[in-house]
Amino acid sequence: MSVQDFELLETRELDELNSTGRIYRHATGARVVSIANPQDENKVFGITFRTPPTDSTGLPHILEHSVLCGSRKFPVKEPFVELLKGSLKTFLNAFTYPDKTCYPVASQSQQDFYNLVDVYLDAVFHPRLTPEVLKQEGWHYEVDEEGTLSYKGVVFNEMKGANSSPERVMAEHCQQVLFPETTYGVDSGGHPQAIPDLTWEQFESFHQDYYHPSNAWIWFYGDDPEDRRLEILDEYLSEFDTRSADSSVALQSRWSEPKTIEETYSVSEQDVDDDGGKCMVAVNWLLGEAADYETRLGLQILDYILIGTSASPLRKALIDSGLGEDLTGGGMETELREIFFSVGLKGVAQEDEKRVEALVIETLESLARDGIDQETIRASLNTVEFRLRENNTGSYPRGLILMLRSLSRWLYDEDPFVPLTFEKPLADVKALGESDTGYFEGLIRDHLLGNSHRATVFLRPDAEHAAREEETERQRLAGVVAHEQLHRLELARDEAAAPPPFKPLHVPLLP
Ligand SMILES: [Zn+2]
The missing domain is CATH 3.30.830.10 (Metalloenzyme, LuxS/M16 peptidase-like)
Structure with missing residues (x-):
């Protein structure tokens, strides 16, 4: 040993x-x-x-x-x-x-x-x-x-x-x-x-x-x-030597203007006819590394404040608008090197797509301007605190949850224990959140509204989507068959020319 x-x-x-x-x-x-x-x-x-x-x-x-x-x-x-x-x-x-x-x-x-x-x-x-x-x-x-x-x-x-x-x-x-x-x-x-x-x-x-x-x-x-x-x-x-394969994850350079993309997903003809309201809309922001743990924790709590429960103001505004059936977007994604936030609606009629995008932004603007209800903030702080402390991690062993939490920073060569030692940053975020300094409103302004690295995704049902993908695949396979046939013809030709038995295949022809 x-x-x-x-x-x-x-x-x-x-x-x-x-x-x-x-x-x-x-x-x-x-x-x-x-x-x-x-x-x-x-x-x-x-x-x-x-x-x-x-x-x-x-x-x-x-x-x-x-x-x-x-x-x-x-x-x-x-x-x-x-x-x-x-x-x-x-x-x-x-x-x-x-x-x-x-x-x-x-x-x-x-x-x-x-x-x-x-x-x-x-x-x-x-x-x-x-x-x-x-x-x-x-x-x-x-x-x-x-x-x-x-x-x-x-x-x-x-x-x-x-x-x-x-x-x-x-x-x-x-x-x-x-x-x-x-x-x-x-x-x-x-x-x-x-x-x-x-x-x-x-x-x-x-x-x-x-x-x-x-x-x-x-x-x-x-x-x-x-x-x-x-x-x-x-x-x-001990069987291995040291080695230096570069596996580092690069940072994305920041945009000065928001973007929009339009994509399709596959549905049957039947489903498209049933009702037109099957579009999905999500507004997404890249928030960057937020290397200090206090801000990361603040953003996770902000996520809960905005969409964590049925009474959360952004979730409620989207659902109550009647523009769609349910929320889409994963909220605050904090497990990759850079944080991003993604929120929107599914089950949206195509003519209402732009209204969903506008509603997300208007709701955030009014929260930043008029302030978030203190009761919502307090309840969210308590819930996140409870979740960080609780020993019940569902069907996942506690040590596994801790490993994944630790890796969210450790994998990028930062301190593996910072995400596990949350008492101090949590106390700081609680003090800020419960004070009247507008801490969470400031996070909305700095990380979302004032952030031009934003992309809205419009995803629409398209009965032709699957057919197009199948056609691409079919053509590619047809190419494989054609290549194979050509290869066989070449072999047959080479055999007919009676080459020496050791001649390798595909020797370039000399002039
Ligand atoms: Zn798999």
């Missing part, structure tokens, strides 16, 4: 969590946060890689599926399924985000926990990646009985399904439109039209570059002995 390969960078008492947190750096560059909480037996481990995609082929998502298809120590095809059957786990999953891929496990049994950690470490660092795995999990050609060629694949099919949901299509447009210059401007899950562009070479090198200790953020939490955590990690990490 060489636990000395870990340098202890910092130890901090995390009073909010009744825990002690330690930050380590392994000789390979791997970052480790180890949280000892003697009161929580629900132990959590997670390994996260920063995996910013440069296109919408879904590479990070397909890789996430693929590493769970067998590894060096566990060559069975589906160790995942076997684990699910045999383990005492309280959580076991993997998530692809727009810029990271997380592999978390949790268990209350120590032995089971370390088994799961072992399986996950082996899976991410030594997966049995082959072109066949890429075909199965990503995409491949299939020929039916009539001889028609089509695309298939686990992620290809999954994303076809996902893209038939107007909500998902809307959410992707809202994010992508704000970040045209960064990794957030592409679809990390994969767009069905882009997935077949992914090659084996890209797939293999993405794993080599990014699934490396130098690009890993590793998290331990719970009541298990910390030495054992480092031992099991070192078994894997």
